Amino acid sequence: MRLRLVRENTSIDFFSKARIWLGISMIAMVIAFASFMIQGLNFGIDFQGGTSIRTQSVQPVDVAAYRAALDPLELGDVSIAEVFDPSFAEDQHVAMVRIQAQEGDERIASETIQAVQFALASSLSSRIFVDTGSEQAILNEMEAAAEQLDLSIEHGDTGRGLRTILPAGTSLDVLLAFEDAIDGPTGERTVGISYEEMQFPSVSSVGPKVSGELIQSAIIAIALAVLAILLYIWLRFEWQFAVGAVLALSHDVILTIGIFSELQIKFDLAIIAALLTIVGYSINDTVIVFDRVRENLRKYKKKDLKEVLNISINETLSRTLMTSVTTLLALIALFVLGGDVIRGFVFAMIWGVIIGTYSSIFVASAILLVLGVKRDWSKKDPSAGTKYGHIDT
Secondary structure (H helix, E strand, C coil): CCCCCCCCCCCCCCCCCHHHHHHHHHHHHHHHHHHHHHCCCEECHHHHCEEEEEEEECCCCCHHHHHHHHHHHCCCCEEEEEECCCCCCCCCEEEEEEEECCCCCCCCCHHHHHHHHHHHHHCCCCCEEEEECCCCCCHHHHHHHHHHCCCCCEEEECCCCEEEEECCCCCHHHHHHHHHHHHCCCCCCCEEEEECCEEEEEEEEECHHHHHHHHHHHHHHHHHHHHHHHHHHHHHCCHHHHHHHHHHHHHHHHHHHHHHHHHCCEECHHHHHHHHHHHHHHHHHHHHHHHHHHHHHHHCCCCCHHHHHHHHHHHHHHHHHHHHHHHHHHHHHHHHHCCHHHHHHHHHHHHHHHHHHHHHHHHHHHHHHHHCCCCCCCCCCCCCCCCCCCCCC
């Protein structure tokens, strides 16, 4: 026996309260737009600007440990993601840490970057290496500074200068005090800080100009996707179908942006990917319903348009709900077990599948009912080929 979410041969009247459904959708869109205008979106680093720090360690990346190490710094929005590449060695574990721009600053201060690097390396109990350009010239100064700070140090030679090794567990304040003590009164010495367990191959910043361009590109991407769908539906069906589909898609996008604005969930490039996926998912459902509508308009030539729409939605209801429910099962599992990195994306997808299913059934078809539609595409123009029929040969 096959599993069914709805019984066969349903005869639900979806349009008995069509005006109510459209009214609810309109009110929801107005609320979403108002929330966007009043609160705005909680833009992530991609759109707000910030700094990206690439880490590399011999130990596996522990996102939770990294996040716990950075929480005391109160840096705002911090994104941590492990980077995978087939070319990496077995003991090469890379992560990308992205930190939002701090208030009033286009870039994160060097002191903050140093604090971030120290916190991440400390999470791995890493020893600290202090490299200088000379070997013996400041050895006495180092020993004096270490004695004053009650710090146990070791010395080594890198071949390019003196390397002083500070033990794991050294605090950031002690490290900075030691660095200042050997840097000289005018900072004329070159002092490099590195760590035993973790390296930081690159640090890059995204300023407001670049983030503004990303916002513009995201808007253009969504607009072009909707426009392409409008043209496709127009060519495949009729303009009424295209208008109904695009308005339903606009409904889905506006409500998704509205829920992110209302709940102030982080909005980044992953959410743009989710919006484009939602657009594709929703239009797939809508096209299936519309295709059945077109078939039934030819099949039931004397039935009222409202009745034909009801028949078409009922005939595709089982498929629509089965697709949505199975998709939601996978998305809910990802939302619960997937972790913080993809939670925003998955939440957008869950919301989009629910709203997209609703709009395919209640919004797109209701708009089609309001606009009306050509009833029979199979009839040819009776005057076709008879323009010169009255002329005697």
